[in-house]
Amino acid sequence: MADGFGHILNWRLLAGSHPFPGPDGGTCINEAAVVAAGLPYRAIRSSADCPPCFSHPLAAYALGLNDAMPDAERHRLMVFVLRLSGSADRPEIEAARTRHLAVAGIRRILGPLCGVAGLPELAERCAAAETGDAALAAARSAAWHGGLRAEDASHRRHWLAGARAAALARTATAAIRASADPRCAAEIAEGAAPFLPGTWATACTILEEALAIGRQAMDIDLLLAGRRLDAARGLQPA
Known part of the structure; x- marks a missing residue:
């Protein structure tokens, strides 16, 4: 598992939304989470752009950190790349998450x-x-x-x-x-x-x-997620 996660860490997180990544490209945390989950790629400029299966407050907070963190710190967010897709929950749960963040x-x-x-x-x-x-x-x-x-x-x-x-x-x-x-x-x-x-x-x-x-995000196999990220970079077939 550690080896698989290390492979995912090769993905580059960048501030802001980006075109579909090429071999040297990267994305924000939510765009990386979309790709890792096997969902169709989409540009994420706000949490409203995330798929419905993403928790709005969690995605909004992660996106805010992604855009504010210096390049040397942004790698900390990679541990969350497999944990956003499938995290959406009932309104009262989302309210509790928002309250906790604040x-x-x-x-x-x-x-x-x-x-x-x-x-x-x-x-x-x-x-x-x-x-x-x-x-x-x-x-x-x-x-x-x-x-x-x-x-x-x-x-x-x-x-x-x-x-x-x-x-x-x-x-x-x-x-x-x-x-x-x-x-x-x-x-x-x-x-x-x-x-x-x-x-x-x-x-x-x-x-x-x-x-x-x-609700916790769905389990995503680390190696499969790594292959999806590599495919998005054009390093291997999807």
Whole structure:
């Protein structure tokens, strides 16, 4: 199994949607998942473009991470390439996934960013938020305090402190929207990553946890998936 998965890792993940890949090409995470599952290739520019068997919040979050991650980090998403097709579930399950992506992002990414910005009490408040309402209230407070601190730092010409506070305000604003839009949950990681080492690993762990909620994707043989990916690159017959 390890050898088969290693073969899949030869596929290149790239930011954005791409034409059908040639020998040197690649795709985003959702396009790779489409190919690996044996479904007809399609360009994916948003989670709405995914096949109906893809969980909308999981696909949206994965796509947001795919487009925001630096090239050196994007390979982390390859472990999810076989786990998106077949993950769609009932509306209440999809809502639970969306809620987890938002709350976990606030607790484990926005919270530490508050600490970096010099707001330890707010960091603790984010970390302690166990419900969607508590997490949303903490994010709103972070957006307000971040904006105030950024403005004050600008007046004082404290540029580093201002950059941290501005990043906090932007990231908290994304966290507020994440309760309704799972792609915005990926923007939490995007905003915090320049200031928090390990943010992309945390974001992938959050995706792993959301994948564990509800229906699991169909089992796809690793070697078969590898052959499908190779065929898409023109390296062997389909």
